Amino acid sequence: MRPFDKSFLTPTCPAQREVGNILKVTQLSKSFTGLSVFKNLNLEVPNGVFCALIGPSGCGKSTFFDVLMGVLPMDSGEISWGGRSVNDLKHIAAYMQQKDLLLPWFSLEENALLPAKILKGQKKDGRKAVRDLFARFGLSGFENYLPHQVSGGMRQRAALVRTLTFDRELVLLDEPLSALDALTRSILQEELLNLQLEFGKTVLMITHDVEEALLLADDVVILSSSPMRLLERIHITSAKPRRPSDPEIGRYKEIVLSELKRELTVAQ
Numbered sequence: 001m002r003p004f005d006k007s008f009l010t011p012t013c014p015a016q017r018e019v020g021n022i023l024k025v026t027q028l029s030k031s032f033t034g035l036s037v038f039k040n041l042n043l044e045v046p047n048g049v050f051c052a053l054i055g056p057s058g059c060g061k062s063t064f065f066d067v068l069m070g071v072l073p074m075d076s077g078e079i080s081w082g083g084r085s086v087n088d089l090k091h092i093a094a095y096m097q098q099k100d101l102l103l104p105w106f107s108l109e110e111n112a113l114l115p116a117k118i119l120k121g122q123k124k125d126g127r128k129a130v131r132d133l134f135a136r137f138g139l140s141g142f143e144n145y146l147p148h149q150v151s152g153g154m155r156q157r158a159a160l161v162r163t164l165t166f167d168r169e170l171v172l173l174d175e176p177l178s179a180l181d182a183l184t185r186s187i188l189q190e191e192l193l194n195l196q197l198e199f200g201k202t203v204l205m206i207t208h209d210v211e212e213a214l215l216l217a218d219d220v221v222i223l224s225s226s227p228m229r230l231l232e233r234i235h236i237t238s239a240k241p242r243r244p245s246d247p248e249i250g251r252y253k254e255i256v257l258s259e260l261k262r263e264l265t266v267a268q
């Protein structure tokens with residue numbers, strides 16, 4: 001395997017991006033019945049940055065998001081948003097969990113409207129926003145279907161609409177496009193990118209798809225096997241929108257894949 005060419009990398013988080021609300025995770029630890037999932041994890045994501053997290057299956061990515069969102073309690077550590085320490089990001093971030101978690105007795109549209117209903121004072125007209133996103137995500141005509149009446153990929157898209165309907169600056173997405181066919185996936189990648197570029201949201205996205213990470217993210221964070229550590233953070237300088245055929249994307253892909261392969265070899 002070729003050595004990892006770090007000279008290709010540029011420093012992460014240049015000073016000019018350090019404005020607005022920064023997400024800061026400091027010394028975060030979580031274990032299950034004595035087994036450490038991650039220990040003293042640090043991560044900083046500047047305002048408006050799209051950060052992709054890639055790591056081996058079972059390394060602790062979903063647990064990390066669950067701890068950030070307060071779904072699971074942390075053992076120790078600190079989370080801060082905009083310089084203010086918070087217990088978790090429950091009231092700050094929109095979260096799409098790995099399982100779609102749609103309510104089975106509500107239609108897709110009613111499911112997607114839940115954030116607008118729950119969040120009193122949400123400025124935007126929920127139904128219009130949901131209808132717009134349904135159209136953009138290829139779900140028009142399926143508004144009144146129940147979750148069990150549509151495919152897994154359609155449920156995943158409806159869950160993504162529900163997450164994006166939360167009017168929140170920070171968005172956490174756990175493998176949001178994993179159940180989709182290649183073409184739908186590529187269309188939705190563009191939509192995710194548009195939403196980030198249009199609305200300037202800070203996005204943390206877990207994915208197993210290296211190309212997806214490189215097409216969408218400003219920073220790609222590579223994680224180790226359990227207990228999960230940050231192995232590398234790669235700042236992707238290529239202008240957006242990007243194409244898989246861009247030579248630069250190809251070079252980044254080699255770097256990320258070689259780092260992941262190295263980690264899997266070490267872990268075996």
Ligand SMILES: Nc1ncnc2c1ncn2[C@@H]1O[C@H](COP(=O)(O)OP(=O)(O)OP(=O)(O)O)[C@@H](O)[C@H]1O
Binds near residue numbers: 056057058060061
């Ligand atoms: N509630 C729980 N109780 C005990 N162990 C758990 C619990 N949830 C997760 N784990 C363990 O924590 C580890 C990390 O799981 P997690 O789901 O965070 O991995 P992941 O990186 O998201 O994997 P994948 O890429 O397959 O989704 C695994 O070993 C898993 O078995």
Ligand SMILES: [Mg+2]
Binds near residue numbers: 061062063098174
């Ligand atoms: Mg997971």
